[in-house]
Amino acid sequence: MNKKSSYKSKKESILTISLITVSIVVVVVLVSYFIKLSTGVAKSVQAPEYDVRLEILNASSEKNLDDKVKKYLDTIGITNVSLTVVENSDFDIKESDKTFIINRTKDKKASEMFGEFLGINSSDIHESEIQQNKKQITATLVLGNDSLYYKHLLLKKETE
Numbered sequence: 001m002n003k004k005s006s007y008k009s010k011k012e013s014i015l016t017i018s019l020i021t022v023s024i025v026v027v028v029v030l031v032s033y034f035i036k037l038s039t040g041v042a043k044s045v046q047a048p049e050y051d052v053r054l055e056i057l058n059a060s061s062e063k064n065l066d067d068k069v070k071k072y073l074d075t076i077g078i079t080n081v082s083l084t085v086v087e088n089s090d091f092d093i094k095e096s097d098k099t100f101i102i103n104r105t106k107d108k109k110a111s112e113m114f115g116e117f118l119g120i121n122s123s124d125i126h127e128s129e130i131q132q133n134k135k136q137i138t139a140t141l142v143l144g145n146d147s148l149y150y151k152h153l154l155l156k157k158e159t160e
Contacts, residue, residue, distance in 0.1 A: 048081055051081075051110065051138070053084050053136050054085050054140070055139070056088035058090050058143050059093075059143060060143050066088040066089060067088060069141070080113065086135050087137070091143075096144035097144050099120060099141070099142065100125070101114065101142070102126050102127070102142065104139055108125065114141075
């Protein structure tokens with residue numbers, strides 16, 4: 001009977017050691033999981049510095065130029081600027097020979113960066129804040145008859 005009891009105690013010892021080893025592994029895995037959760041595993045994303053909510057008005061003699069420019073602007077990316085075209089239509093007041101931007105907020109920097117991207121001089125960026133700005137428009141791009149620059153971009157984009 002001694003042999004049976006020594007065999008039984010060896011079996012119990014092996015079982016105990018196995019349980020302890022499995023328990024230690026489980027604890028290590030759980031601790032490492034909780035450390036990851038508490039420290040976080042995050043991907044760093046660079047948010048744009050400025051958000052431009054744009055209104056495009058066609059003051060040129062070319063029909064539907066505002067639609068074409070909107071489609072083009074929807075496909076491009078501008079460094080440090082998030083661009084959303086909120087609205088586009090014809091400029092009802094009069095035809096304009098010159099393309100210009102109207103800044104609609106107190107901070108002019110976003111309009112200046114957008115104008116610089118388009119090649120519009122800072123002297124062609126005017127200010128006129130919208131009082132009841134429900135669409136949160138930050139800038140208005142008024143396309144004039146000098147919009148050959150934009151036509152060139154559009155034609156280039158269509159042939160690619």
